[in-house]
Amino acid sequence: MALIWPGASWPTASLAGIAATVLAWCWAIAPAHAQDAIEVTITVKDHAFNPAQIEIPAGKAVALRVKNLDSSPMEFESKSLRVEKVLTGNGEALINIRPQKPGRYEFFDDFHAATTKGVVVVK
Amino acid sequence: MIAALIIVFREVFEAGLIVGIVLAVTHGVARRGVWISAGVAAGVLGSCVMAAFAGLISQAFAGAGQELVNATVLSIAVVMLTWHNVWMARHGRELAAEFRAAGQAVAAGAKSLFALAVVVCVAVLREGFEVVMFLYGVLASEGASAIEVFAGGVLGLLLGAAVCAATYFGMLNIPQRYLFGVTSFMIAFLAAGMAAQAIGFLEQANVVVALDQTVWDSSWLLSDGSILGRVLRTLIGYNDHPTLMQLAVYGATLAVMFGLMKLMAPPARNHAVIA
Secondary structure, three states: OOOOOHHHHHHHHHHHHHHHHHHHHHHHHHHHHHOOOEEEEEEEEOOEEEOOEEEEOOOOOEEEEEEEOOOOOEEEEEOOOOEEEEEOOOOEEEEEEOOOOOEEEEEEEHHHOOOOEEEEEEO | OHHHHHHHHHHHHHHHHHHHHHHHHOOOOOOHHHHHHHHHHHHHHHHHHHHHOHHHHHHHHHHOHHHHHHHHHHHHHHHHHHHHHHHHHHHHHHHHHHOOOHHHHHHHHHHHHHHHHHHHHHHHHHHHHHHHHHHHHHHHHOHHHHHHHHHHHHHHHHHHHHHHHHHHHHHHOOOHHHHHHHHHHHHHHHHHHHHHHHHHHHHHOOOOOOOOOEOOOOOOOOOOOOHHHHHHHHHHOOOOOOEHHHHHHHHHHHHHHHHHHHHHOOOOHHHHHHO
8 A cells, every 4th residue: 555655554554543443442332331221122114113102211321122124224313312323124223322301302214204203202 | 206305315415515525625636536436436335335234234333333333434534634634734835836747746646635535435435325225225115116216316316416516616616725725624624523423423322421411402593404404514513412522522623633734734934935
């Protein structure tokens, strides 16, 4: 690489460095948090969330397991919960919800935003 | 068809803005077309590969694979943008002087083009992944309406390309003597916004948990999901409810960027020679 682009050695090296650091860091930390959260499961079938409304306690971390039972992909998204995640057809995903203040937090499937909606009610 | 058009356009448009800016930044640099096309092609290919392995990526790292890939890819873009700006602060003036000496410009321009090609690749990859997943879903499952939706998707792609062209030709109207300064600023804010977005993904993955209180909520005024909100999100990293950590990283990226540019700028006596 350095022979072709003498100036590229620095970005190339930092590129590899960043990738390695971020991944190594996450490998170590990510699983630890998932365990102390309350787990809630919702499914998506025929582009509808079930249940479409879930209630969780305020101030508690929640691990929301979303199971996509449709064969087409979807994107679980919530602006207020700061989440966006693509799910494959028949795939599932774990969504981390940080401890929240009481309120209504809407979520939707970004690929079918007009029809596929739900809400997390924090009490 | 309209829904598909909107979904695809919304994704492509952010990549279009960034590619347009990169085209304007590299205006006049020899062989930039090859580099930028290669960046776009790599991004499209990467999107397809990522979509093909979406299930695997998602399950990796205790279910946080997708967030970590996004954060990593954004961090790479931030480094490349920083490197480009610092390199230009150091060599921009001599580069401009050497434009007429074609041979020199090819050699000098290529170093910086590598970094920008990576940025283009990252921009296309990030948005392209969602487009591929969406269109694949339509093709795989929605039967009769598939062709119509697909047509909407293609139209969305074309509109995104139009945004790219509009950004490029718009920026070419900036007088040449200001262009360098303007693009340096744009790139700095682009990078800061991407760094804050990377933090957003790390927060979503529960990797970064410190300073997670919301600093403000301006979604009532300008939602970052609206068209103007998205333009600002791409250009300066506008977020309608950022966390304290995102703001801190945003500020730190700008500070590091401008600090390095100042540090690496050639000594002042060079000004006298050119002026």
